[in-house]
Amino acid sequence: MPVNPRMIPFAKPHFNNDWLSQILSNVEETLLSGQLTHGKHVQSVEDYFARLLSPMHVATTNSCTASLHLAMILAGIGKGDEVIVPSNTFAATANAVVYCGGTPVFAEIDPHTLNIDPAAISEAVSKKTKAVTIVHLGGLPCDMRRIMPVIKKNNLVLVEDCAHAHGALYQERQCGTFGEFSCFSFYPTKVIAGPEGGLLAASDLKADAKARILINQGRGGFGPAEISEIGYNYRMNELQAIVVEAQMGHLEEIIRIRTELVARYRRNLTGHSSVTVPTVLANTQPSYYSFTVILNQGNRDEIRAQLLNDQIETSIMYHPVHLQPIYRKMYGYKPGSLPTTEDICSRILSLPLYLSMSANDVDAVCARLLSLQEGTNT
Numbered sequence: 001m002p003v004n005p006r007m008i009p010f011a012k013p014h015f016n017n018d019w020l021s022q023i024l025s026n027v028e029e030t031l032l033s034g035q036l037t038h039g040k041h042v043q044s045v046e047d048y049f050a051r052l053l054s055p056m057h058v059a060t061t062n063s064c065t066a067s068l069h070l071a072m073i074l075a076g077i078g079k080g081d082e083v084i085v086p087s088n089t090f091a092a093t094a095n096a097v098v099y100c101g102g103t104p105v106f107a108e109i110d111p112h113t114l115n116i117d118p119a120a121i122s123e124a125v126s127k128k129t130k131a132v133t134i135v136h137l138g139g140l141p142c143d144m145r146r147i148m149p150v151i152k153k154n155n156l157v158l159v160e161d162c163a164h165a166h167g168a169l170y171q172e173r174q175c176g177t178f179g180e181f182s183c184f185s186f187y188p189t190k191v192i193a194g195p196e197g198g199l200l201a202a203s204d205l206k207a208d209a210k211a212r213i214l215i216n217q218g219r220g221g222f223g224p225a226e227i228s229e230i231g232y233n234y235r236m237n238e239l240q241a242i243v244v245e246a247q248m249g250h251l252e253e254i255i256r257i258r259t260e261l262v263a264r265y266r267r268n269l270t271g272h273s274s275v276t277v278p279t280v281l282a283n284t285q286p287s288y289y290s291f292t293v294i295l296n297q298g299n300r301d302e303i304r305a306q307l308l309n310d311q312i313e314t315s316i317m318y319h320p321v322h323l324q325p326i327y328r329k330m331y332g333y334k335p336g337s338l339p340t341t342e343d344i345c346s347r348i349l350s351l352p353l354y355l356s357m358s359a360n361d362v363d364a365v366c367a368r369l370l371s372l373q374e375g376t377n378t
């Protein structure tokens with residue numbers, strides 16, 4: 001018999017009644033107006049995030065993947081260039097390097113924070129290194145105090161993958177304002193949920209101007225405008241922007257709710273040696289896109305299967321990218337290449353976390369997880 005009569009999903013977009021009515025009336029107005037792309041809602045999303053991420057310049061895109069691709073193009077990545085990335089990330093972080101003919105070089109993570117290890121970045125720098133992409137994983141800010149000197153000393157371009165980190169703060173400074181480029185996602189499960197969508201923030205006005213041309217098929221405008229670049233269709237449309245717009249002004253409230261849910265998870269799991277909860281750096285405010293724990297006991301696959309049987313959905317964020325079949329084939333990575341990342345990634349489990357999750361559901365997940373672990377001897 002399932003423990004819970006209803007599914008506790010791993011993630012779920014949530015639109016409260018106010019957001020929903022704003023979205024529906026704007027969708028209706030937009031559909032009737034015929035201005036389905038490149039209109040006032042896209043502009044309002046860009047204005048909001050340009051203020052939030054000031055002094056960065058912000059362009060909307062149709063995904064974080066597109067933004068990462070643009071960041072690599074604008075960073076000048078090409079054949080023979082190396083870009084240092086963590087391996088415990090979504091493949092898009094590394095794929096963007098490959099799109100441009102560059103080589104992703106995977107650096108180890110800090111086993112406590114699960115974010116890229118600043119010392120490992122230093123060790124991975126070679127004569128070919130041109131850029132570093134860091135990921136504020138799960139919305140937990142990376143160790144910028146230790147990362148920035150490595151970037152500056154080696155004269156590298158810093159790209160921040162902020163797919164999880166909308167509104168996350170490192171020492172009161174927004175994640176996404178440290179690098180030359182930062183890339184955000186509005187995938188449905190993200191801190192701000194969209195029907196897909198993304199942002200590219202650039203520290204340099206000229207890079208932003210070029211990004212806007214690349215996003216829009218290589219043109220400065222619409223219609224038969226002059227094509228000055230081989231561009232892409234990476235535009236966010238008005239319907240995507242409307243959904244983002246309804247939530248963006250409530251980012252602090254969204255993060256507060258996520259922070260409270262994570263605080264409850266932490267309280268419930270504290271003192272249980274079967275589970276380690278990742279370290280959050282002092283003076284940071286994570287956005288808490290996700291809540292990942294490290295299992296010290298029990299078989300992860302069996303625990304996941306049993307949780308699912310009890311209507312509790314979990315995920316693994318992430319399986320190391322360097323060991324994915326295509327990366328092994330292209331670059332010859334083998335198990336043992338990144339021992340810390342591989343050990344941690346073999347034991348991580350991401351637990352349900354979403355805006356409409358109740359405290360009771362957090363308690364139910366913790367109780368079931370701990371009882372499953374304590375019932376095992378491995």
Ligand SMILES: Cc1ncc(COP(=O)(O)O)c(C=O)c1O
Binds near residue numbers: 064090092
């Ligand atoms: C760390 C990270 N980077 C990039 C992406 C790609 O985002 P998108 O789905 O918006 O292309 C994701 C998506 O989940 C992600 O988790």
